[in-house]
Amino acid sequence: MSKLRHMLPSTHSLFVFEAAARNLNFKLAAAELNVTQSSISHSIKALERHCKIDLFLRDNRGVQLTAAGRQLYEDVRAGFGRIEQRLRAITTPETQYITIAASSSMAAHWLVPNLPGFQQLHPKLKIKIVTTDRDIEPDHEVDLTIWLRPKGLQRQNSWHVADEVVFPVCSPLFLQAAQIRSVEDLVAHQLIHSFDPNRKRMSWSEWLDLVGLAPAEIEPNLVFNDYQLAMQAALAGEGLALGWSLTAQFLLRKKMLVRPLDQEIRTNNAFYLIAGERCTKLDEIMPLVDWILAEAGRA
Template identity: 30%
Template sequence: MHQENSSMKMSKQFPLNALRVFESAARQMSFTKAGEELGLTQTAVSYQIKLLEDTLKEQLFLRRPRQVTLTEAGERLAPRLTEAFAIMESAVASLSNVAESTLIVHSTATFAAQWLARHLGTFQFENPGIAVRLETSQEMVDFSRTQADIAIRSGKGEWPGLRTHFLMHNHFTPMLSPALAATIGGVKTPEDILKLRIIDPGDPWWPVWFAAAGLPDVDLTGRPVSRFGAQAFEASAAIAGQGVAILHPEFYTADIALGRLIQPFDILGHDGSDYWIAYPEARRNSRKIRAFRDFLLKTMPGTEG
């Protein structure tokens, strides 16, 4: 009974959750950013820090409008907590060598097939101690529900709790086989595309591209619907001459060089969505994640590390 009471007293004196919240808020000088890092609301962050202050009977932050600063007590406590949590993370990491040697990458099927797969061999050669496991789906990965370490996402790069790095623009333009283009004497104007079967006329990229091409009033309703579920499958259908697909041209440079596809126009559509590297903010110091991130940024033309 005495041991149980001692344990309860220790827990009361040192509320670990509150210490972790304080360390994050002190490191970033922001309750909001601490909440994003830890997956908490700003109210929950404020509550945990107040709990710690009440327990220690010391004020740790000076609250000002839109700004917080550390008190003298907070400045003394913060670096020691940062060091303590780093030691704990290091201790846990030392027991996770197997996990740290396997990198789980989540990507869309098209990006994986048309770009990532061509470069994974080089990454493995440069990082022989890291084994890559590639997972693909069209769904946006939820890091809280999967073992994925890092993801290639399409979007605006603004995801709470995640650190992101721009990878490449997600441009798109119509592409088709030379044989299909020849059936109408070639595709010379954007209007010529309307003479051919369009693969997935319900794709929201089509109206964006036609507007960029000066045809904002094109109506594709009533055309045969074909949903392939991934851009890579639409490209295969286009190569087979089944219609005109709207594709990311940088993914199909080899098919253009081999004469399997043509890109009739230099006009590119863009809907504000680009490709990004994303991983949990809390895992920013993972060696394997840093290695893969740096490799992608070095390999992708035009990116900055």
């Protein structure tokens, strides 16, 4: 019989030690394990007393591992990794997916058209896309999502994807038939409007005002409550829609949509890729994160 259980104050102390050693911060370890910081400190002290050796050096700047602590951490990390790998193999034989939640327009016009490139690079990784009409917090069912937030977002496990840039778009055939040489010419054509009860989007009135045109109240005659439908109308040549830097990127690159003018509005917002703050699948999702950031950087 293994004597390990007699060499530890409790098996839980190994989980506490691993989290504290990996973060080198008792507060972060406490947040990860959903306990108090004092509980982490007491558990570490109990482990040190039981082993009769210091595992951490404590000073005003925080904590560091001792030589013995580093040796123990390397073995604990390796052991946990092997146990986790084996448990996944025997308890989850079904296909595992990386799940990403996005708006319908982001999914239809950016993720889905671009994903074949990712799957060629990572054929063993399986992706599940779910559409949502509102921003959701990643959880045990959703690994990643995309939010539009003010620039400078400070959040653990978040990555800046692209700044928000807004500009008019239309189909190439529509532009051939239209006479658009200046911003003033835009209002002579059908402007496709959309509104979203859960996500604030810039309206045509706001955009025109920001580029210096203050027209009379615009009377929209084509309005959708889903931005995806507005994009479909623009693709069908029904008029001019406002395009967003990220969601219109693929369509512009393929020349399915064009920009009739160079004018654009750069806001103080940006698109961010978001994972759970306590995500336990970072190693698995990072290939997708890195690919999205690289793909979004293509002009």
